[in-house]
Amino acid sequence: MRLTRRSMNLRLAASLTAPALARAAIAADETIKIGMVLPVTGPAADSGKYALTGAKIALDRVNKLGGVLGKQVELVTEDDQTTNPGAVLAFSKLAAQPDIVAFLGSIRSTQNHAMAPDILKTGKPVCFGGTDPALTKMGNPWLIRFRPNDSYSGRVIASYGVEMLGKKSWAIVHSTDAFGMGGLNALSAALNKIGGKVVADQGYPNQSQDFTPVVLAIKSSDADIIGSYFTFDNDIAIFARQLRQLGVTLPWVGSPSIVVAGAVKLAGPALWGTYGIADYAVDSSPEAQEFAKLYSAVSNASPDLYSAWTYDAIGVLSAAINKAGSTEPAKIRAAILSIRGYKGAEGEYNFDEFGDGLHGYNIVRNEKGLIVFDKHIEFTD
């Protein structure tokens, strides 16, 4: 072959670009990407850390077993700053990456509401942990829930308080965000059905520095039991301490935030003797115990719901993509919804047509700082 300037240039150009093109092709094919929106900064940054740890444990497991569709699975994360605008921004950053096949959304209902329009537009499955019942019932097929929703939490709190503890007059303390309001409605509705009544409804804004007015209102009401929906660890800890200081010793059944590691540590003795519902409880099943073992190998914190749902979400998602044999969004969704009897750390996943995977809760007790499993209440309707 005669060397001309043109052929030389062509060859040079080819030799320079070919490796880059080949690399790009390999990179696109190499892994299956899952996007994750989580708080790295802001008031919920601690829970974000737990969530990431849970997801990573599941990811390791999946990858060690050969990955998904023969490829390794990779997590791409974005910080939601614990705010709704932050969550929307984080999700749109992830959604702009076409090779991400599915997402892990937020554990906070309010943030999932904020992201929902973009999720609908993106049209890929988003596994999330928020418990506002409305999220899976607003016609957005891509929202798939990995924790029992608050219609169950309300029923479990009500039935435990009324039927097991025999208390009928309730004071409900709740955050005024989407989660807290959803919880209030669910618990009030459940109480109405089984003969309990709400005698004090006390909403508070997140990050309150003082709960004296709330405590005094409970004290002066004739409530004989407290039900609660708190969003942040420091809020529940401050409330618990002021409650005890002002001499209120009523039994207290709380939403899952009452038994998460952070709150138990902050509040100390102020939360001893309280009951909580927990989607994750170590002693509730062999799968939950296995997760606890894996978790304690990589972290010195105890596993809780923050890490358990992301662990289960990655597990279910990987199984579903394998089952679908494709990364096409509609096929992944159909495969997730067809899952029956998947035994995760939080319980047994049986997805319904709305995308709700779990239908019951564990009741646990805080015994001097230790969270003890009491019983599991499952609903089939």
Added chain:
Amino acid sequence: MDFFLQLLFTGLGIGAVYALVALGFVLIFRATSVVNFAQGEFSMVAAYLMVVFAVDLGWPYWLAFLISIAGMALLGAVFNLFVYYPLRNRTYLPVLISTIGASIFLSNSVLALYGPQPQVLPGWLDTPGFQLGSVYLDSQYLIIIGVTIALVAFQYWLFEHTLLGKKLQATSQDKEMATLLGIPVAAMIMITFVYSAVIGGIAGILVAPVLFVSIQMGSTIALKAFAATIIGGFGDVAGAILGGFAIGVIETFGAAYISVPFKDAFAFLVLIVFLAVRPQGIFGERVAEKA
């Protein structure tokens, strides 16, 4: 009545914290004509220093306190050198943005260094509090109120009865005139930053056993303290103190007697009323611009 007294006590306690942070705002504003938006972060950093020394390293509380305060003095000096000093001859806006930047930098640095979990800092006293009649007095709140009153007294003495105080006042009133009179203005501003960082730090350490130690503890307090300074009349020490107590009491009573969900709104409602009716604040001078 018991209900009322209990609320009054809590309101004064939380108000004292706002007052202490507001004091830091006012001092720096007087010296530099700029609002320091990192004032809340001073409280947060000091609380974390206490957690490191008193909890993690297990040193005696008083020693941890002294070292934390020394650390805050150092932070105040560094803050002055890097955040304020390079921009001292510019208008207030670049300096303001600089302090906002510093605030984000401080909170994210602590987040990166210490991690996001809220921490527990034990109180000064072993007794959490005691019952007086039907009112429960949280010992930490008693300390907060006591220290606030003591610091206000100290500040009054400093500004009104010492030469240093007079120099600081002269600097805040007219830097050029103060320079002509031989007052080392740069040093005075340095002292102001150090002192404000220390006061903010004391507020953080005092409030930590009540509110726990978290990255965002500073900003939630600072926002209310900022409202307190405006109500009191920006630049007025007595006004900031009164404004702090007023906001604490008003929001607590508003929450109890009107609505808990609107608790945070009461502070800002009062703020709006003041801005509309008496923009110069309770003790503010009736002039638009300081000479």
